[in-house]
Amino acid sequence: MTKAVFQLEPLTCPSCIKKIETTLSKTAGVESVKVFFTSSKVKVEFDESLVQASQLEEKIKNLGYPVLAAKVS
Amino acid sequence: MIAVIHQHKNKIIFVSGTFIVIGFLSGLLGNDRIKALVLIIATIIASVPIFIKAFQALRVKAFSIELLVSIAVMGALTIQEYTEAAVVTFLFLFGNWLEARTLEKTRSSLKELVDMAPEEAMVVRDGTPLTIPVEEVMVGDRVIIRSGGKVPVDGRVLSGQAFLNEAAVTGESIPVVKNIDDKVFSGTIVDNGYIEIAAEKVGDDTTFAKIIELVEEAQESKSKTEKFLDKFSGIYTPAVVLLSIIVFVLTRDLHLAITFLVIACPGALVIGAPVSNVAGIGNGAKNGVLVKGGEVMDKFAKVDTLVFDKTGTLTKGKPEVTDIKTFTQVSPSDLLGLAAKLETISEHHLGQTIVKEAKARKMNLAGGVENGEVMKGNGIRGDVDGHHVVVGNRKLMELADISIPKEALMYAINQEKAGNTAIFTAIDDRFAGLFSIADQIREDAQKALTQMRKDGIKKIVMLTGDNQYTAQLVVDQLGMDEYYAELLPEHKVEHVKRLKEEGYVVAMAGDGINDAPAIATADIGLAMGKGGTDVSMETADVVLMGDQLTQLSHAYSLSKATIRNMRQNTFFAVSIVLVLLMGVLFRSVHLASGMFIHEASVLLVILNAMRLIRFHHKKEKGKGMMQAAQA
Structure with missing residues (x-):
């Protein structure tokens, strides 16, 4: 299981949380998603054999939230 | 796109x-x-x-x-x-x-903290110093920190001496001196001096990284009000759509229905409570107080009874051996040597004090302890250098069936009346002598307790495993409402439970290790911990990183201020929506002006919450005024 933390631009609307969480958790290979509203971070646990961190980053970007930094561990 | x-x-x-x-x-x-x-x-x-x-x-x-x-x-x-x-x-x-x-x-308070994170480290590998990114430092690396540099990882000083600004971890910016064997924390800054340290915790395991993670999670964890508002807005938004349709059906006025729709947007209502929490928790983190979430804030503000552990909380927790007295032919230093060897297996702070004293006298403590057994709350026993040694309190002597001569008992009582803890020692089942250990009351204890009484604490209770006399001495100085001495950890839990049953909202403050059960039982568990131990950071609801009681009183008034702020915001948001809706129905508010007021109200609740970032202890303000008056 791989863990990735994406730092986004400041989130402002609570409905953004649901958007990001639902979109990512529907992605195959994603185990869990947690969006931190205040620190504007997304923590994702996923199976690296099914999906890449860069693909997740792309998905978040496509929703309209630029990823400022990503940390995969 | x-x-x-x-x-x-x-x-x-x-x-x-x-x-x-x-x-x-x-x-x-x-x-x-x-x-x-x-x-x-x-x-x-x-x-x-x-x-x-x-x-x-x-x-x-x-x-x-x-x-x-x-x-x-x-x-x-x-x-x-x-x-x-x-x-x-x-x-x-x-x-x-x-x-x-x-x-x-x-959110800036947290950002300021995050910005304090170190990025580079200078480590010695194969004899040559290298500058590497902080992520690549490994446990056991020898790390060099020069004057002005940041400590990159948690570790122990191997050589050198320096003054460190530990604000990132403790909230306290007055530099503290660090010598060989002292612990240093990632994120702290060498103000002056030069040290080399051995890396003990790196990456996400450092105290600093854990603080950031805790605060981030705390700001996310929602208070009851917020949870309610979340649910509320889930129903509210579709309800507004429905209502405006009804308005349209009833009045046949599309303009009115649309205006209604925009005005009823739940902006300030949804954002009002969370921003207060975020600002409040941020303020705490900056001042070395970690409050774990909105719910904790909420409950802490309601606390009316404070329970303190004595040692390490009201006192400095740095006890010293003030006297060693023997009652047989054993010399004081032999007694110290045997007791200290035995105590090396103990984690109790009094035991550690005896070990420290022996080390300070440059005694060799090598050599194993056999059959060592810790008698929780009473002491320790085991075989050292061929002798059976028992070290502990009166109860342990009774349990071990060791009679204490009258003169020794008298001596012990006198030592206790002077504020010492007496530790009895027996060698080969015969009473041998006793250690006197004393701990000083924290300088800021009186100030902090007085302030918290002013802020609404009704009852202050002290619980201690220490003896009656020492407890009495502290109580006389600080003015407690109740105190209980010679307690075991489980007794402390019972006292906390009893107070809760009597209807008090109880906060228990302790040093986090032997008080962990009582801390977990209380409505609000507060842990003191210089730099924070892992245990205290996990079990407690509020962690005082700077190990100061004034931080406790700051945390208490901060929680009250945060809850007050949240109420103001909620009240304001609800009234604005009501006023606007009335205005719409009486046709004095239009779409554009309604939107303007709506957006302005959102900004106002945020601005109101921002006041919490600069929230300072009343007392500190008072001090400033006094200084001004003197000048």
């Missing part, structure tokens, strides 16, 4: 604003056709990001505020209210932009 639009959001706001101005100017010049055309363009430009967001949210079955605005705009265009449509979309985007800006301010 969406990402591109997002990137240019600021430009969109600007362009739409410009078109609106052009529209009004052409209106003034009497050209209504151009005015309408320009305003429609402005509306369309500003609508794009709003529509996209509304659609995206709808796809995941979330009713967003953007959806309400989108419906309203389409409605306004249908009834040819171009001015209103343009102004509403513009104000909505502009308001969001301002919101993001000000929200960032309420």
